[in-house]
Amino acid sequence: MRVSRGIAALAVALPLLAACGEAEEPGPSMSTLTTALESGTFTKVDFVAKTDADAVAADYSDLTGNLFGKLGAPDVSATKPTFTGEGTDSAKSTLTWAWGLPGGRWTYESEVELRKTGEKWEFVWEPTVVAPALAEGRSLHVETVHQQRGEIRSTSGATLVADRPVVTVGIDKTLIDPVAAPAAARDVAAIVGINPKRYAKRVKAAGDKAFVEALSIRKPMMTKAKAAEIAKIKGAAMLNRTLPLGPTKEFASPVVGIVGEVTAEMMKKKPGTYLPGDLAGLSGLQARYDGQLRGKPGLQVAVLGDEGEVLKKLYSTDPIDGKPLAVTLDARLQKSAEKILKRVEPESALVAIRPSDGAVLVAANGADNKMNLATFGQAAPGSTFKAATTLAMLRKGLSPKSQVKCPAKATIDGKTFKNDSWYPQSGLGEITLAHAVAESCNTAMVGAADEIGHAEIASAAASLGFGIDRDAGFASYFGQIPEPAGETEHAADLIGQGKVLASPLVMASVIGSIQAGHTVVPNLVEGQVAKPSGVEPLAAAEADQLRTIFRGVVTDGTGRGLADVPGKPVIAKTGTAEFDRNGKRLTHTWMIAAQGDLAVAVYVDEGENGASTSGPLVEAFLRMANER
Known part of the structure; x- marks a missing residue:
């Protein structure tokens, strides 16, 4: 049967109360009662008169409203019953309720009445057992008072x-x-x-x-x-x-x-x-x-009436x-970058930073990206990593005008390396280091593998902000250049293949470091700048030489598409990295560039090459950035 609120004769067997004015310890029956109030299940309570325990539970559910669903189960404890009135056939016990809240607890007391029938004591059920303010037709309700989230x-x-x-x-x-x-x-x-x-x-x-x-x-x-x-x-x-x-x-x-x-x-x-x-x-x-x-x-806990109206706040x-x-994001640049990437079908990303202080101005992802490639992507950077290789070569005593060999093929420990299919025949033979970088000669770089060890390339990369892991205060990946397994892998590292991995964020830092003349540490959240330690500083003379070399990429090399971008001179480097997917040989395409106090990296997961796929995106971004 359905128990209505205000039921007065639901009973549970209790031990006999002492005749001295104070009942005995609540004992098993009182603990059974408090356990039932905590769980909302009364099947183990010994009711007399064959009262339906399920109906009691339903009545209790109505009285407690949404408290169980919102706050969880309460903790309920009971005092020893004490006699009431002149006789010894009625008693009461105080119940202490505690409901868990975020960061605290809501506690209050109620009373339960006990009546003796024959040799048994019965528990009297009333809405006020749940809370003193409850009466027929009322229920408890907890409501969240929403705060204003920080912008x-x-x-x-x-x-x-x-x-x-x-x-x-x-x-x-x-x-x-x-x-x-x-x-x-x-x-x-x-x-x-x-x-x-x-x-x-x-x-x-x-x-x-x-x-x-x-x-x-x-x-x-x-x-x-x-x-x-x-x-x-x-x-x-x-x-x-x-x-x-x-x-x-x-x-x-x-x-x-x-x-x-x-x-x-x-x-x-x-x-x-x-x-x-x-x-x-x-x-x-x-x-x-x-x-x-x-x-x-x-939070607000209140007593509701039959129509759901608030009768009393508890x-x-x-x-x-x-x-x-x-954060350092620039709304205009961010929205423009995302608009540019909308026309790119493969997954893509564009990151722009301010070299003078490392502020991340743009962290844009393509519309169909499955993850955050802009700051946490991990892919081979291809020839954009030649920025680190070039710095290592400068530290070996070379200059932009130094002569290097650029053969059609180079064999390292049995592995043959070639230049890209579009590499010009006029760029083969003995050419300057600046020319080798401008046209992106792979064989010239892998040819330096005997002179440049892993520690030296890793150190040069670190000077440009690459490979130094740290907590920047946001999801970020700063690249890796692990110890190579052999000579072939080391040679591949020098052209951004092998086991070298990078994110657009770190490649923007690389070109940004060259532009700024010091190691750029990208930062996005105000006050969260974790500067790396143990990094060899980028010398002013080295930065000057690198800017000269990477300006040549724009004036005389694979970055010619940026030559007529208005404004200050642009430095750049293209990159293409081969990889296999589903049995097909595909290419990641990159371009990194800097102009004035702006450095940008664009990555496209699948494309033709850095110049033709990523280059136009960089050009569009720089032209847009110059519009004020």
Whole structure:
């Protein structure tokens, strides 16, 4: 049977109370009661009159409202029963309740009455047992008072990521038969463009009263036609809310990250920090600096009436707003870079830094990237790594005008190295080091393998900011040049193949270091600059020679496409790195360039070569950057 609120005669057997005015210890029966209140299950409580324990549990569930779902189970303890009135057939015990909250606990007391019937003591059930303020038709309800999440701003103070209006589309399982919910979920998924099978699975697994989010859509992008389609689906719901978003959908998304409802894994990892439904950073900077950005939500526990109206507030805490995070991104340059990459079909990335102080101005990823390639990608840099090889050769006493040999082929320990198919015949033979770099002669570089050891190439790379791992305060990869397995691999390292790996971030640092004349340490988050130690400084004379050599790439070499870019002189280097994928020989393409106080690296996962694939993207970016 269904137990109504205010039931007065639900009983549990208790030990006889002492005749001296104070009952005996609560004993097993009182602990059984408190255990039942903590679990919400009363099947082990010894009720008399064959009262339905399931009905008691249902009544208790109504009285506690959403507290179990939001706060978890309470801790309940009981005092020894004491006699009440003149006789010895009634007693009472004080219950102490403690509900866990993020960063604290909400505690209060209530009373339970005991009555003697025959030789047994019975537990009297009333709504006030759960909380003194409860009465017939009332229930407890906890509500989060949302705080203002901190904005992500540029170091100049401009707002980059802030709360913006969205329409959250999902399935409200209270509006549909649970059996029909998965089919409705697939229909919704098809409209908003997410995986129907996965979304239907999530909806099926959710509770019968859950709202399962499909996707949050920026309000300006929610067309009337799309809203009308969604509205026709039974069980579908659209909620107006705000979420921390950048000025565009793509804006540095993999780097900045996203904000969403906390996951079960997050709640388990940080117990007592979150409540179900709380918003938190799930990836990128939003996750890394969630403690700063998130602040702390407030809570309000209230007594609700029959119509859900608030009758009395029992407990409340004020929200604490999050603090802003300052980053070096330039909104104009970032959006322009992302616009440029939109026309690139393969995965791609563009990073731009300010060489004078290492500020990361752009960290753009292609629209179809599966991961954050801009700052955390790992691919062979090809001939762009010749910047490090050239520095190592300068440190061996060569100069831009020194003569080096550039044969059509070079054999190292049985492995034959060749120049790229487009390498000009006029560039073969004895040529200057500057000419070898300008036309990107592979054989000239691998020919230096006997003179330049692994330690020397690694040291030269480090002077340009390459290969020095550190925590920069954001997801970043600074490249690797591990000890080679043999002479062939060492030779391959000198042309950016072998086991050398780089990210666009670190390659922008390499050309930026040449432009600035010192080792550039890229930084994105204000106050988070981790300078590497033990790195041989880039000498002023070395930087001058490198700028001369890499200016020649633009005036007389593979970077000729940048020769007419307006503004200050441009230095650059192209790169192509072969790799195998699904049985096919393909090429990564690169170009790094610097102009004035701007250094840029562009990477395309699959292309023809650095000059023809990545070069036009660099040119477009530099031309756009010059427009003010």
